[in-house]
Amino acid sequence: MTQPRIVVAGAGAVGCFVGGLLAAAGREVVLLGRGWLRDEVAAHGLTCTDFSGLAVTAAPEVSDDPAVLARADIVLVCVKSGATGEMARLIAEQAPMQAVVVSLQNGVRNVDVLRRALPGRDVRGGMVGFNVVGLGEGRFHRSTSGEIVVAFGDGDLAETLEAPGLVVEEVVGIEAVQRGKLILNLTNAVNALSGLSLHDMLLVRGWRRVMAAQMSEGLAVFRAAGLEVAVPAKAPGWAIPWILRLPTGLFRRIAAPMLVVDPQARTSMVADLTAGRRTEVDEFQGEIVRLGGVHGLETPVNARVMIAIGEAEGGRNRVWTPEDLLT
Ligand SMILES: NC(=O)C1=CN([C@@H]2O[C@H](COP(=O)(O)OP(=O)(O)OC[C@H]3O[C@@H](n4cnc5c(N)ncnc54)[C@H](OP(=O)(O)O)[C@@H]3O)[C@@H](O)[C@H]2O)C=CC1
Ligand SMILES: CC(C)(CO)C(=O)C(=O)O
Incomplete structure (x- = not known):
């Protein structure tokens, strides 16, 4: 996949940090979040920092319009588990059939919820091993170490999602x-x-x-x-x-x-x-x-x-x- 378009579906703490590092590394990223996020980033930009001293700024597109999903090659699902059903419905309505859908959520049932709503699509589990907190004014801070792990599959997903400060591993048996x-x-x-x-x-x-x-x-x-x-x-x-x-x-x-x-x-x-x-x-x-x-x-x-x-x-x-x- 050359320069895939990545849509973060549910941009809060995890989604803004991951999306921010990817955007800072030159990837085409859209953050689909709530109106407050669009306003915060418009006013202050997006800054990602971490416990080790990492500090990057990025300017990804931010939107609260689910129609942005139509542009996705990769959808990173980053909503809390209770919102997965609704986000799955929006992805089914808006995202292209060939878009790879990756759950970066905690919990063991989100992938099943997504797969039920997205039959025939490439839906993969993931795991974010670090903690992120939103600090306000477009600032998102990683406060522990840890990697991202995603399920092995077609293409080079892990490589696509790697960026300076973001280690991503692909495994069998996610x-x-x-x-x-x-x-x-x-x-x-x-x-x-x-x-x-x-x-x-x-x-x-x-x-x-x-x-x-x-x-x-x-x-x-x-x-x-x-x-x-x-x-x-x-x-x-x-x-x-x-x-x-x-x-x-x-x-x-x-x-x-x-x-x-x-x-x-x-x-x-x-x-x-x-x-x-x-x-x-x-x-x-x-x-x-x-x-x-x-x-x-x-x-x-x-x-x-x-x-x-x-x-x-x-x-x-x-x-x-x-x-x-x-x-
Ligand atoms: N924060 C962390 O350190 C870590 C979190 N995780 C996991 O990652 C997942 C996400 O966590 P986290 O980032 O903290 O969650 P957040 O609540 O910070 O972010 C999710 C965001 O998605 C928004 N959202 C929900 N539905 C929609 C929608 N339909 N359209 C647009 N935006 C939407 C939410 O808005 P609203 O609240 O208004 O619905 C919220 O702002 C969870 O499963 C969590 O357990 C995993 C590792 C670490
Ligand atoms: C702190 C951590 C990394 C593990 O419990 C986490 O997953 C969270 O805050 O949701």
Whole structure:
């Protein structure tokens, strides 16, 4: 594919960062987002920064008109999971049949939702391994390290999506990687309930025990279901709960790379709760609880975290302690 046109379908934190780096590298990129994004970028331009000092500016086209999908060779789906159905409908109506549709979302069901609405099209899963926060005034900041992984297929998708600052790998078996990411995403809700930054939460053993308990339940459920899990982390998936349960002094020494995050970094679920939006807790904890039910496994910590986030979505500002969630 020579100079393909890339449309980011749902440009928020991830979409603007990825689209911004691609545009800065000279790719033809259109950001399909809401009116606020168009106004922000018109007023301030688009700036992508990261924890390592990367700083690029870009000037991609920004639109809130789904008709821009008609120009896509590649569609990067970057909406939250609850909006996938609606975005799939817009892609079906507007995008050319031959456009490759790539989900860069968390959760393990978005690709199925897209494929059901887009029969006969090349729809691929993906996984974004880093955290991005929107800082306002057209600024999007990557606050952790990590790569993008996309499903292997025809063409040279990974190469097309690579740019300075953006490492993209193509793999066979993206489903296992997405399940592994879901295990990590169980942290999103804990981070929101803790009220702390990711860095500070990781230094509290009680919150790490909640993270570990959820992950152990999740890994057990996938094992019982006979589903492979490839956790995108430096340590093997089975070892992460064990590392998280260590006393803080030892954890600091053994898990030093986990603590290399911006001091203010928070997971994407925090942004949803702050903005009063529906979160992806049903796609993360809900997935584990449902699959546990099918295979006769108890998942009490994931279930309690779901209740806690449900209350927060409903506007109840109860303060949860790790002990509330573990017992
Ligand atoms: N942020 C992060 O660090 C990471 C996020 N992810 C995953 O990536 C996905 C996207 O997350 P994130 O970027 O944080 O989400 P955001 O909410 O920041 O961005 C999605 C944007 O898409 C907009 N949108 C939704 N529907 C439409 C539509 N029909 N037309 C135009 N715009 C639309 C949303 O607007 P509105 O809110 O008004 O609907 C929102 O601005 C999620 O699955 C998330 O879990 C993965 C790795 C890291
Ligand atoms: C923080 C991270 C990278 C993992 O939980 C994430 O995926 C998110 O914020 O949604």
